[in-house]
Amino acid sequence: MQAIDQKVAQISRDSNKTTLQTRLEEIRKLRSQRNSLTTISRLPPELLSRILAHCAFRSDTEISSLIRCTHVCSRWRTLALDTPSLWSEPEFEKSNMALEMLRRARNTPLHIKAALHRPLIAVREPLLEAIQNVSRIASLHIAASHNQLVGEIIPLLGKPAPKLQALYLETYGGTVVLPEQFLQDEAPRLRSLELFNVHIPWNSRLLSDLTTLSIAGNLDDTMLPSASHFMNVLRNMPALEVLALEESVPNISTAARESLPTLTLPNLRRLTLRSNILSCTTLVDKLIFPSTTFVYLVLRSTARSPEDAQAEFRLVKPSLQKVLAIPIIAVDYSHGCLTAWTRVPSTKPSERELGLRLEFAFLVKAQNVTSFDVAGNLVRAIPFPDLQTLRVSCNHEDVRTFEDCFGSCSKLKTVQFYGNCVYDLVPVLGKKMPNSKSTLFPALSTLEISEAGFDVGLDCPSDLRRKRLVGPLVKAIAFRIKCGMPSTKLMILACDRLFATDFEKIKAVAEVVLKDTPLKKEPKRSKRRRKRFDSDEEFDY
Template structure:
């Protein structure tokens, strides 16, 4: 700093600013420009030196001793929760702000392509810069937006099909006459790299597609009625879609919601091929019953796969024959995966009459001790009266795999008091009409909020379930305790008639203390073990 070097020849100044300022002697503009050049060079040199000292300072901070892989992991976690976004004139860089903290953090982030693989809308050329920084890492494009927003996404990823690893696009406000479509060039170029594909209200051409690398596929479209027939024409036929499935030998998850054109004279199941999906672990489909039945008859899934079917809300004409065939297929699937000599299936039947939603009957079957279901079947109705008038329901329930059941759950969930009297009659009628034979069932779980169905169930136990050892009862806000007393008397009568009940588990609300007291008074000398569980819901 004490050097006497001047800037007359454009060299870097080595004097202190005060001494240099006192010795300024520029008489002309060119001489002033020459000295100004030397000052600029000195400022740049000092700036670089200052940055170097800042890096030395940061290198001695405690956080600097974290290994690079730990910092990178922290950045990865942050990127999952602090997502960049752009909204009108406002926005946030989110996790990208870590690249502005220090030189080391920025270098680490830029050397981690996976951090930049999530597609994000940024101002200017920020989106393009992020995709370039991802380099060879497959891009994850996930966006839920309007028609215009999705169209903008498709424009941004045009020409990057070979870089796509995940494509999840959903239109949240679909328009009857406007629905974007994936360009053929985009989806064809993505065939070698795409592993996850999820589309909602976005169409694509399925003819000739070979998505052999797909691991998961989810397609969601709204129900196509007569007024939307033109949209239905954009869906693939059963033959076309099953042909595409044949190429997806690595597929593990498949979810379809009205993703195939409804069956008609031009779209029949007769010419459809047969697709084997050896690695599929979960299948979820929502269609009209005939189309659902046709699809299940043309694909082969592993015995351990979970199958969930939810039919289109049933109108006035209930396809009794087709629903029967559908349940036959599901029963065959669960029976094929279990030894008949050892009953090992847990079966759950639920009648849901919740207020504000469609009433439905759902059936779940799963291997005992497993969290994964063998199949789930959901049958929604347009009104509660349809369930009441559906006289074939008992016949269809008998098609369930009771022969290999060792545990059964029966649930009647009603959240509206308007249906109370009807619900009681419906369940009681159902129990009387269904000739159930469950000789190997050892555990029965019942959930009701009215005792009469419970009484009907208990009356059937000695005949239907002669080996019953464990009974679990969920009672919700009981108002008529005389009915509970009647249920207790029926249970005592069943035990006296030889029902080998060893355990009774009662789930009641904390406000139903009188129910617990009643049970203790009448059953403490009848059932060897009684457990009480407080239900806080």
């Protein structure tokens, strides 16, 4: 390589040898010869092509990164142009680039993704050109308005799609009904089907051998299948892994609930249901799935009185006992929502950490029933023998449920309070357990308080202005120490209005960790002398 560099320098100094163009061409050839000796140039074309493909298909990589790779050298550019799979995901935000990528993709399967939030004309030519040859499409992801989907997109999807593996259609401005001959009912490789405000006929052959089925949107009751028909549809998906039905769960009557057969889905990883309580609980009861399945239920309640809430609770309880067959380690009990994990979650738990998420939505405004009438009863019915972490974030003084359901948990070591619930729930920590010398929460060793105010202020809501946190907190911890309970580590996270004097009081009874919580000085209170009024002043001599 040193000899090549010396020859390049000699040609550059020799101005009388040939013309400038000839000298530059010789220099280019010599530099190419030198570059061919580098380590990366010795990589086989197949391996380098795989490396470029890895860069191209990363979710956080823009298409411009792939373009820059082609500018490194002529070899990389030639190799990229000879690898059609690198161009199989056209960038429809730029129509000229999309057309060029479609040309370079040649006959490789295409991955089409377009969100038509602007007029279709802007990307009309490349998108319609890609969809016309539906036999080449491996995945199709389109979000468009009702008119765009019905008028432009769906008419082009009337041919078989032998390579299609994933289909996502989303619309807004009304529900779109797919025709009977959509894709001519032929997509043998289709494994993932996700529809939002789009209705597919329930007798379609596309609803078979799926691993992911997600249907969301306010579908009309006439578009929903019967309970037995729906179970037959699921029976054609033995490998189903994800089932999500939001406002598209079949309406199930009490009579149909008893006669509905069970169905086993051995590979189910995630079950999401959003509908009325009867329909959701019936599906949970009739579906047999692994204990590790993440279940997310949004139960729509129609209760108008506590009696109605109790009747609905009797439907939900058996389903929960089935779902919670595995030990629950952590629970988040907030306003109308119960979330349970199979292990202690991080700040933002991933799907694999979740075991159950249960929410309640009320269709009618009832004066005598709240979400706690249902959710509180559910929490009371669930045993938590292995519970280690409890997070409470409701802005409602649900003291009784907190005390009765979790106070006797023998393994509960961490309690996390978020928000205004701390004012009502902290005193419970200093209560004695009935017929025992120990206090409630006997194993408590860590208490976390987040996003709460330790003192009142004029900017506080009117119902909180009389509530102080320091006194009840110190009193509860001191009482636990007196009863021989384990020492408490107190973590104060992102709180405000904590004065230095109050902080010293807390430090006297617990180990304290502060984070994002500045200490404030006690405000000086001006002492005004009050002049006593002497009623006999005018008679004094």
